[in-house]
Amino acid sequence: MENLVLPFKKINKSSVNIAGGKGASLGEMTQTGLAVPPGFVVLADTFDRFVEEADIVGDIQAELDKVNYKDTNSIDRASNVIRAIIRKTKMPADIQSVILKSFKGLGAKFVAVRSSATAEDSKTASWAGELETYLYVTEKNLLETVKTCWSSLFTPRAVFYRHEKKLLKTKVSVAVVVQKMVNSEISGICFTVHPVTKDYNQMIIEAGYGLGEAIVSGMITPDSYIIDKKEELILDVAIAKQEKMIVTRGASGGTKNATVPKAKQEKQKLAGPKIMELAKLCAKIEKHYKHPQDIEWALEKPARRGGGGKLYILQSRPITTLTVK
Numbered sequence: 001m002e003n004l005v006l007p008f009k010k011i012n013k014s015s016v017n018i019a020g021g022k023g024a025s026l027g028e029m030t031q032t033g034l035a036v037p038p039g040f041v042v043l044a045d046t047f048d049r050f051v052e053e054a055d056i057v058g059d060i061q062a063e064l065d066k067v068n069y070k071d072t073n074s075i076d077r078a079s080n081v082i083r084a085i086i087r088k089t090k091m092p093a094d095i096q097s098v099i100l101k102s103f104k105g106l107g108a109k110f111v112a113v114r115s116s117a118t119a120e121d122s123k124t125a126s127w128a129g130e131l132e133t134y135l136y137v138t139e140k141n142l143l144e145t146v147k148t149c150w151s152s153l154f155t156p157r158a159v160f161y162r163h164e165k166k167l168l169k170t171k172v173s174v175a176v177v178v179q180k181m182v183n184s185e186i187s188g189i190c191f192t193v194h195p196v197t198k199d200y201n202q203m204i205i206e207a208g209y210g211l212g213e214a215i216v217s218g219m220i221t222p223d224s225y226i227i228d229k230k231e232e233l234i235l236d237v238a239i240a241k242q243e244k245m246i247v248t249r250g251a252s253g254g255t256k257n258a259t260v261p262k263a264k265q266e267k268q269k270l271a272g273p274k275i276m277e278l279a280k281l282c283a284k285i286e287k288h289y290k291h292p293q294d295i296e297w298a299l300e301k302p303a304r305r306g307g308g309g310k311l312y313i314l315q316s317r318p319i320t321t322l323t324v325k
Contacts (some may be wrong), residue, residue: 020116
């Protein structure tokens with residue numbers, strides 16, 4: 001039987017055509033020995049087989065052919081129809097079986113499920129924000145979530161993005177990353193080159209309580225730490241008051257907004273030693289890829305009081321607006 005899924009340890013940066021940008025990056029970092037939560041990728045070929053066996057390729061193309069790209073309502077309508085077609089189409093039994101078996105192999109109650117497009121995160125084009133991510137997914141809703149991620153190849157933004165980047169005639173498929181969920185106490189983003197001043201000797205780390213989605217979505221203003229990469233010094237610390245955070249709903253899975261305890265709202269999220277530990281980790285990733293990186297990270301909530309949380313790397317992609325120096 002052909003490979004339907006592959007674990008991160010069998011994927012590397014050359015696997016973009018089968019694992020998408022996110023999957024290839026996670027595999028590459030896993031093989032490099034970085035602290036990446038374990039996971040697997042439902043390969044792009046699996047999605048291709050799904051649409052071909054279900055005989056819905058023509059239906060999808062027919063909807064795309066009707067789109068007037070100057071009319072947002074036309075794009076929205078096509079997106080809604082295509083996504084509904086994919087979600088209501090039954091997944092073949094062998095695909096279901098392999099995904100569920102791989103999930104059990106992770107030994108995790110919850111996973112993050114992320115779309116990973118095969119034309120994604122090259123140095124000239126980034127699909128960041130165009131596709132979808134679902135957090136704290138359980139075994140019960142895993143298969144439906146994988147189909148929803150497949151369908152996110154046709155969100156209005158993704159459909160327009162393909163038009164804008166002249167990828168309409170290019171074969172674009174979608175893989176799905178399934179990764180053990182990190183119970184984040186603090187999380188955020190690191191830009192290994194200052195994104196505003198474009199100073200290649202400075203990196204910026206942004207940090208907030210709870211899940212990083214609060215930063216990505218613009219729900220909160222994170223702490224911001226500027227680091228001198230050569231001297232390994234913290235140059236600036238900007239502490240932001242944080243009143244809301246995104247956390248797990250609990251046993252049923254999914255996420256919810258919660259209030260940050262008052263005593264923590266105005267505190268610095270990461271202490272100096274942890275900032276430098278993360279900065280060195282991110283510098284190592286940039287050195288490996290030889291290109292400025294946009295990195296998502298998480299600090300796991302300690303299992304016991306007084307225990308130090310572990311830093312994990314959740315994703316790394318090139319900063320497409322910057323060139324190598």
